Amino acid sequence: MFDIGWSELLILAAIAIIFVGPKDLPRMMRTIGQYVGKVRAMARDFQSSFEDLARETELEELRKEVSDLKNTATAPLRSLKQEMDKPVKIGGGGAGAAAAAASAAKAEEEKAEPLDTSGVSDGIADSIREAEAVEAYGKGDPAAGDDADVKTRRDGE
Numbered sequence: 001m002f003d004i005g006w007s008e009l010l011i012l013a014a015i016a017i018i019f020v021g022p023k024d025l026p027r028m029m030r031t032i033g034q035y036v037g038k039v040r041a042m043a044r045d046f047q048s049s050f051e052d053l054a055r056e057t058e059l060e061e062l063r064k065e066v067s068d069l070k071n072t073a074t075a076p077l078r079s080l081k082q083e084m085d086k087p088v089k090i091g092g093g094g095a096g097a098a099a100a101a102a103s104a105a106k107a108e109e110e111k112a113e114p115l116d117t118s119g120v121s122d123g124i125a126d127s128i129r130e131a132e133a134v135e136a137y138g139k140g141d142p143a144a145g146d147d148a149d150v151k152t153r154r155d156g157e
Helices: 007-022 025-085 094-112 122-139 149-154
Strands: none
Touching: 007 025
């Protein structure tokens, strides 16, 4: 550190003995040692405070990066949640409403028309009519007929 060799130390010891004297030399060395210890403690404290400051700065940067990553990762979920929370307008127009109305009209037409059973055997035709009657009964549609009508048709054919 100071690049002092044995010869320089011997010269410093001789000068200290001449100027201080052999009687006060141990007390002077102890005082110098205490000052060196205090200087080292202050240097250690100074260095540790800089290290703490660096660690704190790194922690703040890491916290900021983590929160940025969290926001980036959850942004699609938040936008999806906002889309799901929007009120849905039923029959409010647009392509979706037109398609829904068209499919509902088609379903009504299919319900109104009985199936064409001209090309199938009598047993299959009876089964189809019976299934239609069961569907109509399950929906509570009184115009479709009841079980007595199905039995009559089956006995009549």
